[in-house]
Amino acid sequence: MKITPGGVVAAEWTKFSSLRSTWITTGISVVLLIAFGVIASASFTGDNLSAVDLALSGSTLAALAVGVLGALLGAGEYTTGMIRATLAAVPRRLPVLWSKSLVAGAAALVTMTAGAFAAFALGSAVLNDGVGSVGLGDSGVLRALLGAGLYLGLVAVLGVALGMLVRSSAGAIAILAGALLIVPGLAALLPDSVSEAITPYLPSNAGSAVMALTQGENTLAPWTGLAVFAGYVVVCLAATAYRLKKTDA
Amino acid sequence: MIQVREVTKRYGAKTVVDHLSFTAQPGQVTGFLGPNGAGKSTTMRMIVGLDAPTSGDVLVNGKPYASSKAPLHEIGALLEAKAMHPGRTAVSHLLTLARTHGISRSRVDEVLGLVGLSAVAHKRVGAFSLGMGQRLGIAAALLGDPAVVMLDEPVNGLDPDGVLWVRNLLTGLAAEGRTVMLSSHLMSEVSLIADHLVIIGRGRLLADTTVADFVTAEGVRVVTAAPDDLRALIAGPGVTVTSTGAEELFVAGTTARAIGLAAATRGIPLFELTPQNASLEEAFMDLTHNAVEYEATR
Numbered sequence: 001m002k003i004t005p006g007g008v009v010a011a012e013w014t015k016f017s018s019l020r021s022t023w024i025t026t027g028i029s030v031v032l033l034i035a036f037g038v039i040a041s042a043s044f045t046g047d048n049l050s051a052v053d054l055a056l057s058g059s060t061l062a063a064l065a066v067g068v069l070g071a072l073l074g075a076g077e078y079t080t081g082m083i084r085a086t087l088a089a090v091p092r093r094l095p096v097l098w099s100k101s102l103v104a105g106a107a108a109l110v111t112m113t114a115g116a117f118a119a120f121a122l123g124s125a126v127l128n129d130g131v132g133s134v135g136l137g138d139s140g141v142l143r144a145l146l147g148a149g150l151y152l153g154l155v156a157v158l159g160v161a162l163g164m165l166v167r168s169s170a171g172a173i174a175i176l177a178g179a180l181l182i183v184p185g186l187a188a189l190l191p192d193s194v195s196e197a198i199t200p201y202l203p204s205n206a207g208s209a210v211m212a213l214t215q216g217e218n219t220l221a222p223w224t225g226l227a228v229f230a231g232y233v234v235v236c237l238a239a240t241a242y243r244l245k246k247t248d249a
Numbered sequence: 250m251i252q253v254r255e256v257t258k259r260y261g262a263k264t265v266v267d268h269l270s271f272t273a274q275p276g277q278v279t280g281f282l283g284p285n286g287a288g289k290s291t292t293m294r295m296i297v298g299l300d301a302p303t304s305g306d307v308l309v310n311g312k313p314y315a316s317s318k319a320p321l322h323e324i325g326a327l328l329e330a331k332a333m334h335p336g337r338t339a340v341s342h343l344l345t346l347a348r349t350h351g352i353s354r355s356r357v358d359e360v361l362g363l364v365g366l367s368a369v370a371h372k373r374v375g376a377f378s379l380g381m382g383q384r385l386g387i388a389a390a391l392l393g394d395p396a397v398v399m400l401d402e403p404v405n406g407l408d409p410d411g412v413l414w415v416r417n418l419l420t421g422l423a424a425e426g427r428t429v430m431l432s433s434h435l436m437s438e439v440s441l442i443a444d445h446l447v448i449i450g451r452g453r454l455l456a457d458t459t460v461a462d463f464v465t466a467e468g469v470r471v472v473t474a475a476p477d478d479l480r481a482l483i484a485g486p487g488v489t490v491t492s493t494g495a496e497e498l499f500v501a502g503t504t505a506r507a508i509g510l511a512a513a514t515r516g517i518p519l520f521e522l523t524p525q526n527a528s529l530e531e532a533f534m535d536l537t538h539n540a541v542e543y544e545a546t547r
Contacts, residue, residue: 001319001321001352002318002319002351003318003320003321003349007350007351010348011345011347014341015334015345018345019336019337020336076334080334080335081329082332082333084299084329085332085333085346086345088297088298088320090349091298092315248294248301
């Protein structure tokens with residue numbers, strides 16, 4: 001009997017899978033992703049969005065949902081008092097953060113990638129006649145769909161990190177929603193020169209770049225955008241690791 | 250074995266634990282006593298590394314807890330009832346802890362049986378009573394077959410059956426050679442189980458003693474027809490005699506048996522000969538009287 005990295009991951013998976021709320025939140029995320037994609041594909045009549053963009057139009061709300069999933073998993077340790085049992089079993093502490101991030105990130109990556117492909121398949125089937133249909137083999141389509149899964153997986157990790165950083169579900173969700181949804185809107189209020197310079201680097205804009213089939217003037221290149229978003233996640237994880245290791249539980 | 254060595258814990262300007270040292274030995278039940286707010290829980294959290302001491306250190310089985318390769322095998326701790334996610338079942342709660350150490354599912358079922366929760370193993374813990382939560386917490390503490398079992402207020406919320414069960418369980422664990430430590434703010438509860446007492450108040454060590462030593466007889470109340478004769482007879486080094494009434498004496502430093510024998514040799518009639526022990530509770534209250542953190546105004 002001894003503590004192993006695999007054991008800590010298995011324990012975090014048990015925590016993840018033994019809560020009804022995780023399955024509900026994960027289910028809602030997938031449903032949002034697919035439903036919005038299908039509805040947008042069927043109803044859109046303009047000409048400035050591609051079939052892939054339409055299929056992934058639920059990604060903003062799905063990001064919020066998987067972020068909430070991660071935040072609940074992370075902050076739940078503290079709000080329930082479970083953290084004391086957890087850290088007494090794993091007194092080195094950091095393996096708990098890595099394992100929880102891995103489990104939440106992998107679960108979101110798998111379900112959201114599947115959701116993205118489902119949204120694309122269903123969306124293409126009901127696509128409005130006015131929009132040109134594209135296939136998986138067309139340039140950028142596969143990247144956009146896989147990128148959606150990667151981005152949403154990273155959002156779940158960001159949620160875990162924020163949850164364990166602020167140790168409160170409400171606080172973590174507020175910060176997450178603010179960073180992903182509200183900050184881009186606020187940036188638009190800044191003077192144009194400033195706004196144009198920073199907008200592409202804001203978390204949700206950077207992360208979404210990987211899902212866009214065509215890059216606008218004011219967006220980062222797909223993988224650059226994802227890397228920038230991953231950078232935010234890493235910084236947040238580092239802050240969480242520092243607090244977890246240095247402060248009393 | 251738990252060794253607490255010169256441990257101090259400050260939160261800001263407030264010193265919660267102050268240069269505390271004691272050792273809990275294997276094969277014994279150590280009762281950790283103190284009024285509310287004395288620093289018991291903080292000390293226990295420091296033992297399992299949840300809080301870091303401001304100075305001093307704690308060793309569990311001779312080494313720092315965090316350096317252990319199998320922490321749950323070193324020490325099983327119940328720190329507070331219901332430190333668990335209400336949405337999980339009893340089995341999944343224990344599994345989340347067991348998996349970290351590769352402890353088998355059958356061990357989880359075994360400890361659930363041991364604490365009498367097999368019937369509710371698949372019920373969510375959110376629906377558990379405080380007593381059931383305590384039992385599950387104790388099951389979690391026993392999961393890794395630990396050398397040290399440390400329980401914070403384990404009988405809180407338990408019914409009389411449960412209290413008796415905890416008592417037998419802990420004495421049994423100590424008899425197996427494990428170190429057992431339990432905290433309480435009630436002397437009466439601990440005196441029945443513990444061999445060794447560590448009493449703290451305001452974070453400081455007040456007494457590190459055995460239950461037997463803590464309650465040595467205080468004296469003997471004697472009612473006699475000839476108090477002056479008896480006083481002269483039994484006076485000697487180490488014996489103090491005080492007059493507490495016309496025919497009453499209070500004698501400290503000797504036994505009722507010695508007084509009775511001495512009186513018989515001189516034919517002094519005795520009407521009453523009563524050893525008076527301070528109750529454990531009184532002794533505890535006396536000791537901690539000046540170290541009570543939160544006291545009602547009276």
